Amino acid sequence: MSSPHVTLRGVTKRFPASAGGGGVHALGPVDLEIRKGEFFAVVGPSGCGKSTLLELIAGLTPASEGSVEFEGQPIDQEIPDGVGVVFQEDACFPWLSVSDNVAFGLRKSAFSAQDRERRVSDAIAMMGLSDFRRSYPAQLSGGMRQRVCIARTLVAEPRLILLDEPFGALDQQTRLLMGDEVLRLWRETGSTVFLITHALDEAAMLADRIGVMSARPGVIIEVVETHWPRDRDSRIVENEHFGAVTSRLWKTLRDESMKTMGRTAISP
Amino acid sequence: MNRIRLYQFGVVAGFVALLEVLCLAGVIDKITMPPPHRIAIDFYKLMMSGKLYPEISKSMANVLAAFVLAYVVGILTGTVLHAHKGVRDTLDPLFATYYAIPIFAFYPLFIVMFGLGDGPQLLIGFLLGVVAVIVTTLNGLDRVPMVLRKTARIGRLSPFETAMRVTLPFCAPYLLTAAKLALAYAFIGVIGSEFIMARSGMGYEIGYAYTNFDNATMYPLILLILLLSIVMNSALSHWEKLLLARRGRI
Numbered sequence: 001m002s003s004p005h006v007t008l009r010g011v012t013k014r015f016p017a018s019a020g021g022g023g024v025h026a027l028g029p030v031d032l033e034i035r036k037g038e039f040f041a042v043v044g045p046s047g048c049g050k051s052t053l054l055e056l057i058a059g060l061t062p063a064s065e066g067s068v069e070f071e072g073q074p075i076d077q078e079i080p081d082g083v084g085v086v087f088q089e090d091a092c093f094p095w096l097s098v099s100d101n102v103a104f105g106l107r108k109s110a111f112s113a114q115d116r117e118r119r120v121s122d123a124i125a126m127m128g129l130s131d132f133r134r135s136y137p138a139q140l141s142g143g144m145r146q147r148v149c150i151a152r153t154l155v156a157e158p159r160l161i162l163l164d165e166p167f168g169a170l171d172q173q174t175r176l177l178m179g180d181e182v183l184r185l186w187r188e189t190g191s192t193v194f195l196i197t198h199a200l201d202e203a204a205m206l207a208d209r210i211g212v213m214s215a216r217p218g219v220i221i222e223v224v225e226t227h228w229p230r231d232r233d234s235r236i237v238e239n240e241h242f243g244a245v246t247s248r249l250w251k252t253l254r255d256e257s258m259k260t261m262g263r264t265a266i267s268p
Numbered sequence: 269m270n271r272i273r274l275y276q277f278g279v280v281a282g283f284v285a286l287l288e289v290l291c292l293a294g295v296i297d298k299i300t301m302p303p304p305h306r307i308a309i310d311f312y313k314l315m316m317s318g319k320l321y322p323e324i325s326k327s328m329a330n331v332l333a334a335f336v337l338a339y340v341v342g343i344l345t346g347t348v349l350h351a352h353k354g355v356r357d358t359l360d361p362l363f364a365t366y367y368a369i370p371i372f373a374f375y376p377l378f379i380v381m382f383g384l385g386d387g388p389q390l391l392i393g394f395l396l397g398v399v400a401v402i403v404t405t406l407n408g409l410d411r412v413p414m415v416l417r418k419t420a421r422i423g424r425l426s427p428f429e430t431a432m433r434v435t436l437p438f439c440a441p442y443l444l445t446a447a448k449l450a451l452a453y454a455f456i457g458v459i460g461s462e463f464i465m466a467r468s469g470m471g472y473e474i475g476y477a478y479t480n481f482d483n484a485t486m487y488p489l490i491l492l493i494l495l496l497s498i499v500m501n502s503a504l505s506h507w508e509k510l511l512l513a514r515r516g517r518i
Contacts, residue, residue, distance in 0.1 A: 091413075
């Protein structure tokens with residue numbers, strides 16, 4: 001768990017001026033190395049460029065300056081092989097059954113029909129959706145639909161999983177349980193996981209390291225190591241060290257969040 | 269049969285019954301319109317005789333051709349325009365004012381260009397429907413959530429694959445609405461043009477029967493057009509409902 005899997009060097013993102021507004025310096029410069037097999041989370045104030053950072057790593061948007069590398073290969077608007085993304089929004093295809101939604105993640109790959117069927121069944125079973133494989137997304141709850149999206153990402157066995165606030169629309173209990181699922185999958189697949197979240201407790205519970213971003217233009221101002229064992233679950237919130245991790249995150253983030261709200265930092 | 273269906277059937281049955289009473293009571297004279305039961309008998313006889321089958325087949329073939337042409341060209345054009353904003357913005361004023369243009373006014377020009385055959389009728393049916401399909405396709409494509417487009421990109425789909433596997437399937441309910449519009453316009457365009465200058469077809473036969481006070485042919489043919497149009501549109505509406513139900517939208 002030491003070689004860099006993803007490397008960002010001086011990555012900056014500027015959006016050009018649009019009608020009625022000037023250009024926006026959204027992000028950077030960001031320098032970051034994400035290690036192979038680690039669970040890395042990013043927290044930051046609203047609008048600091050967290051999702052832009054994820055899209056840069058996914059190859060969904062090009063960097064204005066700097067470079068992003070995945071497994072030593074530069075990413076520049078070309079979606080790299082071996083990367084899966086789970087978005088916050090419901091990304092299920094409403095016209096496809098659960099089974100077909102999951103299989104969608106495999107179509108570009110060269111698998112035999114039998115192998116494809118087995119992989120789809122395994123991914124559905126892994127997410128506890130075997131009884132719903134013929135159901136349509138409209139028949140499922142929000143949490144179940146998000147599990148379908150995770151299964152669709154996992155079925156292709158990505159080496160890097162990008163999670164963009166995947167539990168943002170779920171209630172607290174479901175979030176904790178989904179967190180357990182993600183930790184289990186991370187352990188079982190050995191993939192590197194990059195999580196964007198606005199929830200400090202979620203980042204503290206799930207990640208090995210947590211990058212804290214500043215207000216816009218977002219830069220990484222601190223990286224916090226949690227030192228959790230790899231074999232962990234949501235019960236880690238009972239650990240006495242958990243409070244210390246979230247407190248440290250909040251201490252760093254508080255002033256940045258206030259900047260976002262247009263308020264001056266209050267001295268401790 | 270649910271309550272709404274019962275009401276719908278009741279409205280139609282009530283209207284037919286009212287016409288029957290008005291015709292039998294002489295409020296509507298027999299030369300203007302025979303009573304509905306008479307129309308039904310004439311319809312049965314006309315269908316059994318088979319004498320107008322060639323006219324019916326010809327009209328329906330043209331309606332179908334105009335529909336398919338307007339639908340396919342409309343969807344392809346809508347998809348291409350959606351990907352080229354500049355071209356779309358340029359053509360937008362044309363789409364916005366298109367239905368203010370009386371296409372039938374160009375019928376003589378089309379006859380000069382294509383002769384008195386099926387060409388002008390087919391062209392009018394196509395021209396009436398194609399813009400409705402383009403606009404409805406654009407409307408549907410505008411509503412495809414960005415997250416589905418991103419998912420397609422993550423799956424490394426080509427633009428063609430994205431259209432075929434993501435954006436157009438998402439738009440299926442809109443495409444069915446477009447189909448209903450294209451079908452309605454194909455009927456209006458083809459049957460309407462047959463009325464004006466054609467020498468054959470259902471529209472021509474209705475016009476000919478009208479000139480010769482032949483109610484036994486005119487009303488059954490009108491009834492046939494009504495039935496065909498209603499059956500085809502109902503089938504598309506049923507399909508649309510199934511799609512929407514699967515998506516939890518009804």
